Amino acid sequence: MSMQQLRGESDFDQLPHNIPISAAIADIEEKKGFIDYFVFVIEVKTKGGSKYLIYRRYREFFNLHQILESKYSPEGTEKPGSNTYILPSIPGKVFIGNKQEIAESRIPELNTYMKRLLSLPTWLLLDEALRMFFYQTDQDSQHKPRALRRLRPPTRKVKTVKPKMDIFSSPRAEVMFDFRGNNKTELNLKRGEVIFLLQRVNADWLEGTVNNQTGIFPQSFVKIIKPLPESDPEVEGEGNTYSCLRCFLLTQSGVDTRDVCVQEDLTIQPTYKDLLSRMRNIFKKDDIALNYRDPDGDLIRILDDEDIRLMIKESRGQQDKVKRPVNQFPWELYVTLASDLSVYKTEA
Template identity: 65%
Template sequence: MSMPRQIRDESDFDQLPHNIAVSATIADIEERKGFIDYYSFVVEVKTKGASKYLIYRRYRQFFSLHQNLNAKFDPARPGPNSCVLPSLPGKVFIGNKQEIAESRIPELNTYMKAMFDFRGNGKLELNLKRGEVIFLLRRVNADWLEGTVNNQTGIFPESFVKIIKPLPDSDSEAEGAHTYSCLRCYLLTPSGVDSRDVCVEEDITIQPTYKDLLSRMRNVFQLSDIALNYRDPEGDLIRVLDDKDIQLMIEEARGQQAKVNRPVNQFQWEVHVTMTSDLSVYNTEP
């Protein structure tokens, strides 16, 4: 893509939809005690329409992005697209995890101010926003990919995205790469249903313990007095109480696998979270 096509006039901003993200700032850190124990950065994203939402990113995701950008735009190799990237706080292997994460916030905020969203220019190019998950279809060439997001299919530059699950036989599938899997979960309350897609660095075949899954859902929905459930083939909620129930939940989901079309990196089982005291969600009729 030529430089003139990457640069947008100020007048173009007025034509953007109100839900387009225009800034991102790290507001806090959050401890994640799910399948793995780590701290993530809470990123507050503001849109053109003045609304806000939160996304969560680990330091290793910033580091991987920085490496990819350096390889693409390294100023040591002069060219029309070369540039000097802002500094990224280095890796720290020893110390208190919380203190390390907090100390990284100022530099990461400076780093993010230099990042920008990609806007497709033409019918073939895909419009991307920070935080969106794109399902890859094929590699167009060394620099461009084709994928689908929000029911739209198009091409986009690889340098603007973080590859979570590489294409089959992709050169980027290196030995020892991390496996990311997506878990769909729901919070059922009298006021409605809140659905989330939770990304974990475990293989899609893993069976978590009841204790770990309960802890993760408490973190996701920021509630403590909750119960875990799954839906049986008849659509009724079944409360999960121990590891055996987790195993049964997964086995029943596998039995329904052919009936539900899911992304290749999404768990076949889902978690339905309710308040512990709310028994009205269960079918108690004979």
């Protein structure tokens, strides 16, 4: 069924020029934050003919679907009527498995979901939540695509010198995810392989040798074991930038201090759930509590997102009194055992 059949030609003509009318996933990108996850890189086209990229997590798709169901689904509203509509189905949540494989497998289903969503009647297409989901935010516009499949580097002749395979001294990387090249210039990689690095092609792509084959590949698919000796001056300074979070595990046996590097802006307010999960993974303990120190130096337990907001607010107020590196968060986490209440100051 075409979009015109659902809406009628006159209704379509009345739509604003900036209304999104089609969207397709161009790629997925790994985001290394307090919790590592993948985002879908989506190319959106508007009625006026403009195109732009947006970056959305699966849970943003899921949250949008829940909002629309509560407003318009005949089963979700208390009084079904003229403002109800049968919405397209969305792929369900997956809790176990390789994150990249899960994201890849969702691409066809989410493409179908977006196609059907943007073919709904005009009155529903103008819903604010739906429009905001497909609009390009400032954060979207500032995001630089990394290893976007349709934006691969242009093919060029490179003078390749076959390296001596010295596993102890050669620049090399370990393949973290399977990768299938699109043409003869791109390598096919399998997870676990060691690839010897020859040179950097641009900020996102490297050239290397594996299994007696030489070609290019996206850096985001590998983990660098030994970097190339010199960076390409054309792309110097365009690599990943990291922010540092200092955290402490307080136990009876002493203090374990860690610096956690994440690709998050210093202004971000992470969720309590994400921080708790990350600290459990770092310190390899499940029964823990998150805390921060207030301006008086007392330890305060964190219980929810509102406590996170208060921690960040108080920490920013103390920025002038504490010297930190420019890439370090102004707040610090103190991790304790959930059952240990002796760390808190109590009145006699």
